[in-house]
Amino acid sequence: MNTSFIDACFRKEVDHTPVWFMRQAGRYLPFYREIKGSKSVFELAKDPESVSELVSRTVMELGVDAAIVYSDIVLILEPAGINFTVKEHSGPVADKMITSPEDLDGLASYNPEEELGYVFEGIELSLEKLNYSVPLIGFSGGPFTLACYMIDGMKNRTMEKTRRFMHLYNKEWHRLMVFLSDMVLRFLKAQVKYGVSALQVFDSWAGLLSKQDYKEKVMPYTKNIFTSLPSNVPKIHFCENSSHLLEYFCELDADVLSVDWRTDISLVWEYSKQAKAAQGNLDPVIPTIGGEVMLNAVKRLLRDVAGHRGYIFNLGHGVLPETDPENLKTIVKLVHEQTRRRI
């Protein structure tokens, strides 16, 4: 197995900088559209055969050093009683939002192995089709981001309903965080049991919170997730636009902090005193442009991170739908070439 990704997560020496892309098995790929056919996004995610085909073909096509489970972060909420419909342009939208503390009474705890069987079957099939050539990363949404999907009901700029609920119903907010972090933990542990080699928690929207609110109302639960996970599997924390929270992320028992283009990536090493690896952070707009602009941006990023142990090349956020797959292949080759020379 190509272990460069796992080694980099644990800040070991590597013979080249590992690369993968968030949302690498996405709709920008011609064979994604082929495999998906007339299925909805959720139907696709629930079909282990298609999922494993997609995951393995993506790795072969791009030449990346890691695969990631194909799923959607809201699916963990379905067996708990919150259903979503995927809408064009806006992504998943909750059929019914949480608006009052009473709505929390309807939430049902459940056993992920029983209710999300398609995820684990997809993991097993993906590993087979990958022929264990690269590590497979399991993932879950983080507690704040999942709460946003339940209360605001969909992706938006400010998550005002969620932040309002958080301030207005302090006790119930903590009850919700306990519920969500417990579900996330069980879901992640089960993924490890079925064979994933690393875990990433996408608490993508926690950057909407002030330092104080993050520290008091979200961090204790995220912290508990990370400390309760097995230590032999590297763990990654991802959050968008969150420079102001970086010092708190350093306190999580995560091995890697994945940051977007707005956070200076070298701050991960600086703030953590070299205790964490860094993942990121090319602006996803760049691979939609390609050419000299892209090559220069990649080289500039490689210069910025040169000499730091524990680095995984990635975008600052997911691959955009209008990306030409050839551009990602060019990036993988360039990163491998440029960093192989340095050993």
Added chain:
Amino acid sequence: MNTSFIDACFRKEVDHTPVWFMRQAGRYLPFYREIKGSKSVFELAKDPESVSELVSRTVMELGVDAAIVYSDIVLILEPAGINFTVKEHSGPVADKMITSPEDLDGLASYNPEEELGYVFEGIELSLEKLNYSVPLIGFSGGPFTLACYMIDGMKNRTMEKTRRFMHLYNKEWHRLMVFLSDMVLRFLKAQVKYGVSALQVFDSWAGLLSKQDYKEKVMPYTKNIFTSLPSNVPKIHFCENSSHLLEYFCELDADVLSVDWRTDISLVWEYSKQAKAAQGNLDPVIPTIGGEVMLNAVKRLLRDVAGHRGYIFNLGHGVLPETDPENLKTIVKLVHEQTRRRI
């Protein structure tokens, strides 16, 4: 005239902490809906009589220490050839977006005093109706934010089209920034000529950029705006979610940095070595809640800023439509009471 706001901007001693609210003359006010009647938002902004009524009644109603010109930041683009329609929920939407460098050829430079006469008439009438009791703040969008309205065409989470244009068409981007910063500068200078006592530049969305992109592609133009404005009028720079850019904002010739709840407000004084005043940064969700939650949050913020010279109380962003005006009145009274005691 109540000079507490101007004095605080210039970091002079004040007998109470001044308070005003971004978007204080907004649709959460019953008399806003009354004055607006069946007019569109733009029709309202272009009616000096209504505007001045709104501006002055807001000050009387809330008891704030400053008034702000009532307008919309996209209106500066209209005489340049970019028209907008206000849509429910999304705000102004460009009728036709800039998609290629050639589209810039259609942009027309113009004299704000001639083409935006309604703004200056509104300023004169507002000052009269306010009876010069409090300072009136003039404003403009910043160059990046105006470019977003032209290229992405409307408010969204990521401004991908704008960032793509910026990277793809380097030369034309700079041409656009020159055009916009020149228009902004002329517009702001004209507002001073007609009597405003302070200026605020809303480059609200520049926080979407990486440090490097902001520094190379936006900052030179913003810097030029601030250094070219008269020094006897205090100047405020506002940007959302932009902790990572704060050190650059400190280099602008602005007197005040207005930050949102995600930036630790004390960093303004720390990073600027006490050279700038700070404005902000209560989470706008808080006044939609009221009660103990609100009182505690306001007191906590006042404790955080206590002892710093050069502080203006404000929200981290505009007043939300679902805010009860009584809550803002309570905040004004509380801030005045709590800070008056300290002298």
